[in-house]
Amino acid sequence: MSWLVTGGAGYIGAHIVRALDAAGLPPVVIDDLSSGHRGFVPDGVPFVRGSILDRALVEQTLREHDVTGVIHVAGFKYAGVSVSRPLxxxxQNVEGTRIVLEAMEAAGVANLVFSSSAAVYGTPDVPLVTEDLPKRPASPYGESKLIGEWLIRDQAVATADTVAPLRHTSLRYFNVVGSGDRSVYDTSPHNLFPLVFEALIEGRTPRINGDDYDTPDGTNVRDYVHVADIAAAHAVAAQRLAAGDPVEAAYNLGSGDGLSVRQIMDAMARVTGIDFTPEIGARRPGDPDRIVATGELAARDLDWKMRYDVDEMVRTGWEARRAAAG
Incomplete structure (x- = not known):
């Protein structure tokens, strides 16, 4: 009995594949490699190249690999770009999730862990984001993730009295960083860590977008969570679903306190040994002062904890990026 990871050749998905394998849950990967990398999938893990929009292929994969559950990670994850590319x-995110659910129903697969996003909350003006906070997504990306959660909820209601009622949970998180395997690193052109790494490798000075926020050091504060911790929580969620244990509809995978961009930059200089003073640019429109989530529910049910400090986040990410550069 295996678990299908959609988007399992991506940065987060490939770490989830490794976490499943370590937990004794055999993984299978489907990925169209639009942003993932075939080399991120470990040898011996079944790999299907294709899109989750191909209903027949998804269903065939579920049946051929005797899949007992799905961890649905695949999607278009660039919130800023989603504003100019909403359709x-x-x-990718709404229709893709609908098709995955349809294929699961047809194949009799009834366990689902959905990789959602803290973007469903928008920009809440509270010290700590909790799961019951009103959902006000501020981008098509955040909207698409929230609609995905609605689709899953409604399908669970619709299948409640069938032979294979859908059991599910959604995991919401902010900024995923670091690496749990030197062969896997963040290749996003939009995330802070790879942007800083590329600047340092190319001899450019990293930039901070605004230093006049209402925070202790003037730079905005966010949740930064290590990818290996994120992956481990997905694997525990899969184990609980497979065992029939109770789960919440959604969990925040949050740090509880957050890190500022200035703290990240200081750690970058400290860990890499490259001394630099970041340039200060203009604020980005709509950037809130602070968004940090509590992870109390996930700590209770999913063994969620922050196992890496900021220096370890930087160190593991930097080592993986340098290993990729040869």
Whole structure:
């Protein structure tokens, strides 16, 4: 009995594949490699190249590999770009989730862990984001993730009295960083860590977008969570679903306190040994002062904890990026 990881050749998905394998849950990967990398999938893990929009292929994969559950990670994850590409975002994230659910129902697969996002909350003006906070997504990406949660909820209601009622949970998180395997690193052109790493490798000075926020050091504060911790929580969620244990509809995978961009930059200089003073640019429109989530529910049920400090986040990410550069 295996677990299908959609988007399992991506940065987060490939770490989830490794976490499943370590937990004794055999993984299978489906990925169209639009942003993932075939080399991120470990040898011996069944790999299917294709899109989750291909209903027949998804169903065939579920049946051929005797899949007992799905961890649905695949999607278009660039919130900023989603504003200019809403139709593409909805096709990948909403229609893609609908098709995965349809294929699961047809194949009799009834366990689902959904890789959602803290973007469903928008920009809440509270010290700590909790799961019951009103959902006000501020981008098509955040909207698409929230609609995905609605689709899953409604399908669970619709199948409640069938022979294979859908059991599910959604995991919401912010900024995923670091590496749990030197062969896997963040290749996003939009995330802070790879942007800083590329600047340092190319001899450029990293930039901070605004230093006049209402925070202790003037730079905005966010949740930064290590990818290996994120992956481990997905694996525990899969184990609980497979065992029939109770789970919440959604969990925040949050740090509880957050890190500022200035703290990240200081750690970058400290860990890499490259001394630099970041340039200060203009604020980005709509950037809130602070968004940090509590992870109390996930700590209770999913063994969620922050196992890496900021220096370890930087060190593991930097080592993986340098290993990729040869």
């Amino acid at each position: 593409h975002t909805y096709a």
